[in-house]
Amino acid sequence: MTAAHSIIVIGGGASGILLSAHLLRQSDPRLRVTIIEKRGQLGRGLAFSSDQANYILNVPAANMSAYADEPDHFHNWLLARHPELPDDPWLFAPRPIYGEYLGELVRSATATASGDARLTVVDAQAVAVRERPGGMEVELADGTCHVAQAVVLAVGHEEQPSRGNGVAVRAGSDADTPIDPDASVMILGSGPSMVDAWLTLAARRHRGPIRIVSRHGLLPLPHQRSLPLAIDAADVPFGTNLPYLTRWFRSLVQEAEANGNDWRSVVDGLRPFNQRLWQSWPADARRQFLNHLRPFWNIHRHRVPPGLHSRLQRAIANGQIQLMAGEVLHLERFGDDVRAAVRRRGHHESEAIVVHRVYDCGGIALDVETSSNPVIRSLLEAGAIRPDPQRIGLDVTTDLNAIAADGTTSSRLFAVGPLTRGQFFEIEAVPDIRRQCADLAQRLLG
Amino acid sequence: MLTRKGKYGLKALVHLAGLPPGTSAVIGDIAQQHNIPKKFLDTILNELRNAGFVVSRKGRLGGYGLARPPENIQVGHVIRVLDGPLAPFPCASRTRYEPCEDCDMATCQVRHLMLDVRNAIADVLDKTSLAEMRRLGNGELVLPELKQA
Numbered sequence: 001m002t003a004a005h006s007i008i009v010i011g012g013g014a015s016g017i018l019l020s021a022h023l024l025r026q027s028d029p030r031l032r033v034t035i036i037e038k039r040g041q042l043g044r045g046l047a048f049s050s051d052q053a054n055y056i057l058n059v060p061a062a063n064m065s066a067y068a069d070e071p072d073h074f075h076n077w078l079l080a081r082h083p084e085l086p087d088d089p090w091l092f093a094p095r096p097i098y099g100e101y102l103g104e105l106v107r108s109a110t111a112t113a114s115g116d117a118r119l120t121v122v123d124a125q126a127v128a129v130r131e132r133p134g135g136m137e138v139e140l141a142d143g144t145c146h147v148a149q150a151v152v153l154a155v156g157h158e159e160q161p162s163r164g165n166g167v168a169v170r171a172g173s174d175a176d177t178p179i180d181p182d183a184s185v186m187i188l189g190s191g192p193s194m195v196d197a198w199l200t201l202a203a204r205r206h207r208g209p210i211r212i213v214s215r216h217g218l219l220p221l222p223h224q225r226s227l228p229l230a231i232d233a234a235d236v237p238f239g240t241n242l243p244y245l246t247r248w249f250r251s252l253v254q255e256a257e258a259n260g261n262d263w264r265s266v267v268d269g270l271r272p273f274n275q276r277l278w279q280s281w282p283a284d285a286r287r288q289f290l291n292h293l294r295p296f297w298n299i300h301r302h303r304v305p306p307g308l309h310s311r312l313q314r315a316i317a318n319g320q321i322q323l324m325a326g327e328v329l330h331l332e333r334f335g336d337d338v339r340a341a342v343r344r345r346g347h348h349e350s351e352a353i354v355v356h357r358v359y360d361c362g363g364i365a366l367d368v369e370t371s372s373n374p375v376i377r378s379l380l381e382a383g384a385i386r387p388d389p390q391r392i393g394l395d396v397t398t399d400l401n402a403i404a405a406d407g408t409t410s411s412r413l414f415a416v417g418p419l420t421r422g423q424f425f426e427i428e429a430v431p432d433i434r435r436q437c438a439d440l441a442q443r444l445l446g
Numbered sequence: 447m448l449t450r451k452g453k454y455g456l457k458a459l460v461h462l463a464g465l466p467p468g469t470s471a472v473i474g475d476i477a478q479q480h481n482i483p484k485k486f487l488d489t490i491l492n493e494l495r496n497a498g499f500v501v502s503r504k505g506r507l508g509g510y511g512l513a514r515p516p517e518n519i520q521v522g523h524v525i526r527v528l529d530g531p532l533a534p535f536p537c538a539s540r541t542r543y544e545p546c547e548d549c550d551m552a553t554c555q556v557r558h559l560m561l562d563v564r565n566a567i568a569d570v571l572d573k574t575s576l577a578e579m580r581r582l583g584n585g586e587l588v589l590p591e592l593k594q595a
Contacts, residue, residue: 232565232568234565234568235526237497238522239499239523282518
């Protein structure tokens with residue numbers, strides 16, 4: 001496409017801010033960026049909106065800079081703005097502070113001395129996006145429209161619980177009303193959002209039993225200071241089937257262990273190639289990975305800070321947390337409680353478990369056709385976007401152009417961040433999103 | 447380094463890429479047409495099958511065929527499976543390197559240059575599919591970049 005000078009970014013969470021920051025970093029004086037964010041606050045998407053200080057990042061400060069070419073950017077900002085925190089690039093900073101960092105990244109662009117701001121933040125819910133002959137049009141909930149040469153969807157994670165027909169809630173959401181601290185609860189899923197839910201409960205001094213149900217009953221493993229193995233693309237077996245890749249991975253771990261490292265160095269060394277590995281696989285290997293390997297990959301890849309991990313272990317040891325491997329087949333209200341039909345792994349029969357509340361912390365990789373976001377829904381209805389073949393996000397090209405229902409590629413509608421999971425898979429964390437945003441900013445500005 | 451194994455494997459795959467989709471070829475025919483020792487080819491195709499690039503079909507019309515369309519198999523991916531990490535010299539591999547006895551791997555300028563060279567090689571090979579390779583010379587030509595390697 002020819003260079004765009006007016007760009008609308010829908011979503012002011014981490015993905016939207018990172019893209020805007022990379023756009024505004026260019027000195028082009030004609031550039032106009034509009035962020036449409038329904039919360040009215042920048043950098044407070046699902047990941048960084050919490051105002052509870054015990055939510056911390058699960059990536060150390062050294063890897064959280066908005067700019068890959070300025071790795072100290074976040075760490076230096078922390079030193080300047082939060083001298084109360086220890087000066088440690090390995091610090092797992094409180095998440096609200098990262099939200100504050102994100103907001104400040106672009107704030108300077110909204111107020112320039114000349115009064116002609118390069119960034120406009122619109123506090124509204126976008127409801128529709130339409131391609132017009134002259135450009136793109138974004139309609140807001142109040143009926144007003146904004147036009148631009150390009151629109152980028154940065155709506156991040158789905159906000160509504162995906163399962164449990166309205167019975168399960170997200171921890172910390174409005175539906176998560178106060179409960180008796182001795183009540184028993186159930187958490188669906190055992191990944192990073194389970195850890196968040198558990199932290200929310202712990203902060204409320206919840207004493208009741210907590211059942212955590214996930215397919216394999218696995219917990220995320222702890223971080224440790226380890227150096228990523230130096231791996232080049234020329235070393236990585238792209239395009240093979242999964243058994244071959246698994247054998248290669250295991251032998252590399254054995255080698256790393258023989259050299260005094262551990263699996264973390266291999267997982268972290270491989271990280272720059274995760275996207276390329278995913279893209280090198282045919283559809284059946286991708287599906288196989290999602291169905292069989294993902295739970296095991298996730299606990300090694302998405303680790304938790306060591307202190308948090310030992311707190312979780314203690315809660316398991318003292319019996320407050322009970323891990324269950326299995327599947328929740330059905331949830332229904334049962335008086336003031338919830339009755340869950342749970343089938344344990346390896347069993348044929350399901351059992352009924354009654355708890356007071358169920359928290360949905362299941363996968364964030366959801367079929368976009370079930371999205372609660374009005375922009376996504378209206379674009380799907382219009383046939384302007386479609387789910388990716390694995391149904392874990394939106395179908396986009398490797399250059400992030402949206403692909404319409406009929407397979408045509410838009411030159412004006414793009415997506416960034418977790419929405420593009422089908423094409424990139426590893427696109428949840430800041431180090432990956434910032435690189436994606438830097439590339440897209442460059443392409444958009446020509 | 448492209449070994450005979452890698453070269454034979456690529457020739458066999460290009461042969462399979464020329465078959466009508468869904469059909470297969472027997473080892474004897476491939477070996478004879480390309481002057482490859484049959485037993486060696488047997489080992490090679492078995493390794494390619496374990497890595498998911500080819501499938502073997504049993505029965506009277508059985509033999510080997512590509513596991514997916516030749517447009518979706520990259521030459522570099524195949525060579526990594528047959529010959530290990532792409533490396534022009536034994537020391538220029540990060541995961542499977544064989545250090546030279548007479549130099550320090552951290553400071554050896556030759557090794558550092560060769561690490562760059564290998565990434566350039568990987569880039570060419572990973573951007574070339576079997577289908578493109580087949581068009582290079584009716585299935586006869588080995589990639590010129592690797593002839594001397």
